[in-house]
Amino acid sequence: MKRALLSGILTAQIFLASAVAQPAQAPVEAARPFIAEQTAPGVFVIVGSTALANIQNSGQISNSSFIIGKEAIAVIDTGGSYLAGQRLRATIREKSDLPIRYVILTHDHPDHVFGAAAFLGDDAVFVGHKNLPDALRTHAEDYLRHARKDFGDATFAGTRVVIPTLLVDSPQTIDLGDRPLKLEAWPPAHTNCDLTVMDEASGTWIMGDLIFAGHVPALDGNINGWIATLRSLEKHPAARIVPGHGPASLPWPDAARPIETYLTVLRDDVRASIKAGETMQEAADKAGQSERGKWELFDDFNARNAIAAYHELEWE
Secondary structure (H helix, E strand, O other): OHHHHHHHHHHHHHOOOOOOOOOOOOOHHHOOOOOOEEEEOOEEEEOOOOOOOOOOOOOOOOOEEEEEOOOOEEEEOOOOOHHHHHHHHHHHHHHOOOOEEEEEOOOOOHHHHOOHHHHHHHOOEEEEEOOHHHHHHHHHHHHHHHHHHHOOOOOOOOOOOOOOOEEEOOOEEEEOOOOEEEEEEOOOOOOOOOEEEEEOOOOEEEEEEEEEOOEOOOOOOOHHHHHHHHHHHOOOOOOEEEEEEOOOOEOOOOOHHHHHHHHHHHHHHHHHHHHOOOOHHHHHHHOOHHHHHHOEOHHHHHHHHHHHHHHHHOOO
């Protein structure tokens, strides 16, 4: 119970977005498109701001992607507000008028899922990890309460939770027309509902927040599980990966090493604090400090990560 409460509060503090269930306030066509980077033929990425969500960035603080096949399009992660989702959809329409068949959500954090409502008019199938619906329902009220406190009700007008209906447990493949996408659900790591998407045509692996680059990782799942998942992922080849935060693409498996190092240092430091009988606050003040100069937003996330790790590791 204590761990579940911490997770909900931690996530709501980190990702400032609203789950307001109200009608959209502006047509999709009115939204200004983002700049999309093509990382491989037919694979496009909108790079999010390395910042906390705010009015200026409309919650677009993580990477969103879309893949164009011969018959249809898949969207992977939709930004942190209805407005961000509108802008993503407008960007897609600059590239193709094919139907948007799938909207894939890599996990439950608002900066990845709260643009989904912009695609409700496309008759798309919403896709996620088998645990995603429960995670969204569990945390929606926390997201809403913190958004009201920090931004006011009107800031993210039209933003709301969209619950996926195609749920992934074991690996499965969807097709965009001679363009198969392999979907894989992972054990608790960054969250308890992490999903990856492999575009088999280009060898591009879209990782969600299993991979951070530049932006310090945010732990909302299981630190041991995250390290184990990274080591499992590293065994699988890919031409390139798209991280949840960072550049549009990175080489693989090199992209895994900085985050694996950070998480390992954090885990080892927290374990040492627990063994020494130090309090949670003492651990939060000390853990991971050797990594400080390697990551942006370190002071916004590292202590929270240490507290989450402490709650997990004190029961080993």
